[in-house]
Amino acid sequence: MFAYLAKRVIQAIAVMFVISLIAFAIQGNLGDPLRELVGQSVSEEVRQQLRDELGLNDSFVTQYLRFAGNALQGDLGTSYFFKEPALDVILKKLPATLELVFGATLIIIGFSVPLGVYTAIKPDSILSRIIMGLSIVGISIPVFLTAILMIFVFSVEYGWFPSYGRGDTVHVWGYWQTNFATADGWMHIILPSIALASIMLPLFVRLIRAEMMEVLQSEYVKYAKAKGINPWRIYFVHALKNTLLPVITVGGVQIGTMVAYTILTETVFQWPGMGFMFLEAVNRVDTPLIVAYLIVVGFIFVVTNTIVDLIYGLVNPTVNIARMGA
Amino acid sequence: MSLLSVRDLTVKFAMRDQTVTALNGISFDLAKGERLGIVGESGAGKSITGFSLMNLLSRPGYIDSGQILFEGEDVVQMNDKRLRNLRGNRMAMIFQDPMVTLNPVLTIGQQMIETLMAHRKLSREEARQIAIVKLREVYIPSPEERLEQYPHELSGGMRQRIIIAIALLLDPQLIIADEPTTALDVTIQADIMELMLELCQSNQVGLILITHDLGVVSQMTERTLVMYAGRIIEAGRTREIINDPQHPYTQGLINALPQQTVPGQRLKQIPGNMPGLASIPPGCAFNPRCKYATDLCRARVPEIVQYSEVAVACHEVQRLHSDEDRQEARA
Amino acid sequence: MSIETLSPKPEPSRWSKAWNSNMGYSFRRNPVAVVSMIVFLLIAAASFLAPVIAPYDPYDPGSIDIMNSEYPPVWIDGALPEFMLGTDDQGRDLWSTILYGTRLSLLIGICAVALQAFLGISIGLLAGYVGGRLDSLLMRLADIQLSFSTLMVAIIFLAVTQAMFGSDTFNQYAVIFLIAVIGVAEWPQYARTVRATVLAEKKKEYVDSARVLGFGPMRIMVRHILPNSLSPIFVISTVQVANAIISEASLSFLGLGMPPSQPSLGSLISSGFDYIFSGSWWITAIPGVVLVVLVLVINLLGDWMRDVLNPKLYKG
Numbered sequence: 001m002f003a004y005l006a007k008r009v010i011q012a013i014a015v016m017f018v019i020s021l022i023a024f025a026i027q028g029n030l031g032d033p034l035r036e037l038v039g040q041s042v043s044e045e046v047r048q049q050l051r052d053e054l055g056l057n058d059s060f061v062t063q064y065l066r067f068a069g070n071a072l073q074g075d076l077g078t079s080y081f082f083k084e085p086a087l088d089v090i091l092k093k094l095p096a097t098l099e100l101v102f103g104a105t106l107i108i109i110g111f112s113v114p115l116g117v118y119t120a121i122k123p124d125s126i127l128s129r130i131i132m133g134l135s136i137v138g139i140s141i142p143v144f145l146t147a148i149l150m151i152f153v154f155s156v157e158y159g160w161f162p163s164y165g166r167g168d169t170v171h172v173w174g175y176w177q178t179n180f181a182t183a184d185g186w187m188h189i190i191l192p193s194i195a196l197a198s199i200m201l202p203l204f205v206r207l208i209r210a211e212m213m214e215v216l217q218s219e220y221v222k223y224a225k226a227k228g229i230n231p232w233r234i235y236f237v238h239a240l241k242n243t244l245l246p247v248i249t250v251g252g253v254q255i256g257t258m259v260a261y262t263i264l265t266e267t268v269f270q271w272p273g274m275g276f277m278f279l280e281a282v283n284r285v286d287t288p289l290i291v292a293y294l295i296v297v298g299f300i301f302v303v304t305n306t307i308v309d310l311i312y313g314l315v316n317p318t319v320n321i322a323r324m325g326a
Numbered sequence: 327m328s329l330l331s332v333r334d335l336t337v338k339f340a341m342r343d344q345t346v347t348a349l350n351g352i353s354f355d356l357a358k359g360e361r362l363g364i365v366g367e368s369g370a371g372k373s374i375t376g377f378s379l380m381n382l383l384s385r386p387g388y389i390d391s392g393q394i395l396f397e398g399e400d401v402v403q404m405n406d407k408r409l410r411n412l413r414g415n416r417m418a419m420i421f422q423d424p425m426v427t428l429n430p431v432l433t434i435g436q437q438m439i440e441t442l443m444a445h446r447k448l449s450r451e452e453a454r455q456i457a458i459v460k461l462r463e464v465y466i467p468s469p470e471e472r473l474e475q476y477p478h479e480l481s482g483g484m485r486q487r488i489i490i491a492i493a494l495l496l497d498p499q500l501i502i503a504d505e506p507t508t509a510l511d512v513t514i515q516a517d518i519m520e521l522m523l524e525l526c527q528s529n530q531v532g533l534i535l536i537t538h539d540l541g542v543v544s545q546m547t548e549r550t551l552v553m554y555a556g557r558i559i560e561a562g563r564t565r566e567i568i569n570d571p572q573h574p575y576t577q578g579l580i581n582a583l584p585q586q587t588v589p590g591q592r593l594k595q596i597p598g599n600m601p602g603l604a605s606i607p608p609g610c611a612f613n614p615r616c617k618y619a620t621d622l623c624r625a626r627v628p629e630i631v632q633y634s635e636v637a638v639a640c641h642e643v644q645r646l647h648s649d650e651d652r653q654e655a656r657a
Numbered sequence: 658m659s660i661e662t663l664s665p666k667p668e669p670s671r672w673s674k675a676w677n678s679n680m681g682y683s684f685r686r687n688p689v690a691v692v693s694m695i696v697f698l699l700i701a702a703a704s705f706l707a708p709v710i711a712p713y714d715p716y717d718p719g720s721i722d723i724m725n726s727e728y729p730p731v732w733i734d735g736a737l738p739e740f741m742l743g744t745d746d747q748g749r750d751l752w753s754t755i756l757y758g759t760r761l762s763l764l765i766g767i768c769a770v771a772l773q774a775f776l777g778i779s780i781g782l783l784a785g786y787v788g789g790r791l792d793s794l795l796m797r798l799a800d801i802q803l804s805f806s807t808l809m810v811a812i813i814f815l816a817v818t819q820a821m822f823g824s825d826t827f828n829q830y831a832v833i834f835l836i837a838v839i840g841v842a843e844w845p846q847y848a849r850t851v852r853a854t855v856l857a858e859k860k861k862e863y864v865d866s867a868r869v870l871g872f873g874p875m876r877i878m879v880r881h882i883l884p885n886s887l888s889p890i891f892v893i894s895t896v897q898v899a900n901a902i903i904s905e906a907s908l909s910f911l912g913l914g915m916p917p918s919q920p921s922l923g924s925l926i927s928s929g930f931d932y933i934f935s936g937s938w939w940i941t942a943i944p945g946v947v948l949v950v951l952v953l954v955i956n957l958l959g960d961w962m963r964d965v966l967n968p969k970l971y972k973g
Contacts, residue, residue: 015801026817029821030817030821136953136957136960137949137953139956140899140949140952141949141952142903142906142907142948142952143907144906144907144910144926145906145926145945145948145949148926148933148941148945149945151933152941152942156933156934163934217384218426219421219426219427220426220427220428220429220430221429222382222384222421223419223428223429224429225382225413226380226413226414226418226419226421227413227414227441227492228409228410228411228412228415228441228444228445229410229414229440229441229444230444231406233440233444237440238429238432241431242429242430245431253803253804254806255806256804256805256809257806257807257808257809258806259809260808260809260812263812263911264910264911267911268930278816279911279912282816282819283912287820290816290817290820294813297809301805315431316431317431317433317478318430318476
């Protein structure tokens with residue numbers, strides 16, 4: 001357990017190091033911090049002096065170490081636009097994005113497992129054919145188009161759901177405002193969650209189906225049948241557990257894509273999360289905010305991937321995690 | 327009454343553009359506690375016979391016609407519930423490759439206990455105790471610990487012992503063993519066979535041993551079926567078949583055994599290959615490889631008839647024998 | 658006369674065998690595949706003939722009149738007969754703009770996948786053939802690359818590039834940036850599959866015999882091993898083209914791809930999005946439908962190909 005965990009943590013630190021290097025390189029090359037501070041009407045001498053004071057003439061390594069040191073203390077610079085610490089700006093937006101991802105993940109897990117298992121068990125049924133047909137249409141519609149289509153149909157034409165924003169939220173703790181406490185909040189989060197889930201749900205249905213069908217052909221499933229085991233136990237204990245191993249791996253890979261999709265979804269629904277904020281920061285060339293976003297997203301990505309690895313280790317007995325020293 | 331009685335069993339495979347016959351009118355009987363060997367090259371239909379007996383063929387294979395009477399009940403006609411009650415309970419199966427037979431994500435204990443609980447009303451603890459007893463019977467050291475282990479933590483020989491223990495869990499009437507030692511190291515093959523023989527004899531369990539190894543059959547079984555291209559071509563007491571084979575194919579198999587060859591000489595292999603299921607020649611399927619083949623052999627499928635001590639499906643069996651007699655006389 | 662007799666290969670490649678026995682037959686018998694192929698060819702032909710077919714040139718500011726903006730398609734009241742599918746927010750003929758936009762989307766998708774395939778196949782062959790340390794290093798890199806989502810990498814790369822160079826310079830080279838970023842990000846897909854095939858083929862006798870005959874590693878790889886990787890490469894490529902088109906559209910929708918002055922399907926949908934609340938749905942809807950149909954037929958062809966060729970694909 002310890003060795004496994006230690007390996008993951010070292011890997012995570014390595015990835016964070018690379019991300020911080022990239023972020024630092026972006027910070028150094030994007031925009032001019034002096035101009036943001038003092039504007040252009042300052043003499044060259046004063047500029048040089050300021051550069052020295054700000055440490056901009058130090059060596060690359062010194063500058064990076066200062067950057068990394070500050071980052072470790074939670075100081076990712078001050079947003080040019082908001083005139084606030086960049087990390088604070090992001091942390092205020094983070095709950096909106098996380099709740100959106102949470103909603104989409106619920107939809108994906110809640111539907112992909114039963115649909116994937118059903119289409120694998122009954123591959124020739126009419127319902128399976130319909131599900132598989134819809135799934136290929138589903139993976140062919142980009143997330144932003146699904147989002148637009150839903151706004152057009154459910155907001156513009158029928159007016160059932162609001163088309164933008166978070167609506168009424170309730171303060172929970174710190175910066176965390178939740179959508180899940182009011183009916184209005186629910187109404188606002190439903191369409192964006194579905195849109196965010198729209199391309200991954202069919203992807204996972206197809207993946208689970210393919211893996212499950214392969215597992216159902218395996219010798220150990222045949223053997224379970226030969227032992228007279230109840231088919232439901234064969235499907236949901238013998239087969240599904242083996243099916244989930246590759247699915248968990250792919251799930252880990254998809255986390256990054258999910259973050260990218262939040263940018264698309266938030267843009268369409270003007271959802272006040274990190275993704276929407278990031279695009280605005282790009283348009284305003286708000287370098288500290290761009291860099292902070294990169295680091296926060298990288299951090300989330302590394303943490304979730306490590307968690308996924310741990311889950312994989314728990315499900316797969318050949319990865320020795322639960323047994324110490326054995 | 328015999329324990330198992332197979333009558334005219336025909337199994338077909340529905341392929342994309344054609345349907346091929348994998349088993350063609352197989353009939354045989356098995357008495358209670360009797361041990362039967364089924365021998366043949368790969369593709370002859372041995373394993374398909376084994377799976378058919380449990381009605382476990384997976385698509386595209388299916389039982390086309392025939393009866394499989396087990397304790398008087400036709401397995402072919404059973405509904406799913408009856409089949410589940412049969413499988414693992416009254417009739418158990420030992421698969422070929424122990425490395426892939428056990429589910430990798432379930433512990434040995436889970437896989438044994440679920441089998442018991444699928445067929446008997448037992449508490450988990452009672453089931454565990456039975457599992458431990460059965461593991462002892464197959465000489466597995468410290469069985470309590472094994473129950474907590476996953477398959478990948480055990481060697482192939484150990485896994486096959488566990489599979490044998492699972493087969494014995496519910497004291498079945500019949501065990502079907504499909505090449506149970508082929509995937510194992512040569513050194514442990516004999517141990518496993520010995521164990522199976524001992525357990526079948528002491529528990530009065532019927533055994534159908536599917537193998538390509540005539541040597542194993544002669545040690546393990548009382549009767550033998552020889553299969554070729556989906557048909558039984560020779561059947562009888564194992565001793566007679568080994569000592570005095572009647573069908574030219576069986577003779578070829580026995581002559582090809584290394585024991586039959588003077589050291590330094592080439593093994594006497596039967597020329598040619600067994601035909602694929604889609605391209606079985608008309609008449610006797612063996613005729614292209616048979617040096618005694620006549621026009622009749624190429625035209626008509628031989629019936630299986632009693633000859634001497636065994637049943638054999640060969641048109642030329644009488645001529646063959648007189649030939650042999652003549653050769654012996656000349657020698 | 659069969660292909661095998663024409664080219665004396667040590668072993669008929671899986672591809673030529675599949676083509677002769679199964680491929681054509683299964684294609685003719687599968688109406689979905691036939692229809693998909695026809696639709697794809699129609700879209701491809703129309704878009705690549707855009708300069709000939711299109712009644713207007715959407716890139717020519719002289720032919721655009723802002724007064725013509727937001728006319729609906731001809732089947733709706735208030736349309737102008739000369740604009741079959743209506744006009745967009747800038748007064749461009751939507752039909753012409755879609756033709757040109759589809760051409761861009763397809764071009765970027767195909768070029769990006771060609772780049773992916775080139776990089777991935779080269780690296781995969783190298784890793785599989787050389788083996789050892791280099792192999793494990795390259796595959797580790799592939800793992801890391803795969804775990805970063807392409808779209809995420811592309812968004813950050815393009816966003817930073819745009820902020821660094823400014824919109825004008827960025828717009829000028831947008832096509833190249835898009836091809837480069839989508840093309841570089843997805844090489845591991847190919848590399849892993851090709852490597853797996855190389856490892857499998859390397860064990861076979863004919864590769865040994867080719868080596869004994871004194872053929873160099875280059876020749877062995879390109880002439881002997883590569884043909885055996887063709888069917889998985891084909892299957893991957895179709896799916897990848899569909900994905901690349903979606904990625905391009907998504908990036909352009911975010912304003913990180915093709916500029917509105919030179920719109921791909923994604924940027925066209927993006928510019929129309931502001932107008933769906935005012936009722937001009939067609940600026941978004943029609944390019945959206947074209948995009949979905951294009952991606953869908955490619956995915957359907959990919960699905961069919963996977964069923965027929967049934968290659969061993971590397972699973973992540």
